[in-house]
Amino acid sequence: MIERLPAFNRPLYLQVRDVLAENKAERHIRGGIATRRKYKGV
Numbered sequence: 001m002i003e004r005l006p007a008f009n010r011p012l013y014l015q016v017r018d019v020l021a022e023n024k025a026e027r028h029i030r031g032g033i034a035t036r037r038k039y040k041g042v
Contacts, residue, residue, distance in 0.1 A: 001013075002020070
């Protein structure tokens with residue numbers, strides 16, 4: 001997505017880039033929550 005999308009649709013690329021950056025920044029938090037649920041049995 002990051003390589004080919006800018007050539008076809010620049011505004012959509014900018015939105016996708018923001019979403020991917022946000023997900024990457026929050027990924028470690030979601031992983032910790034999932035691990036906690038796994039061992040608590042929730």
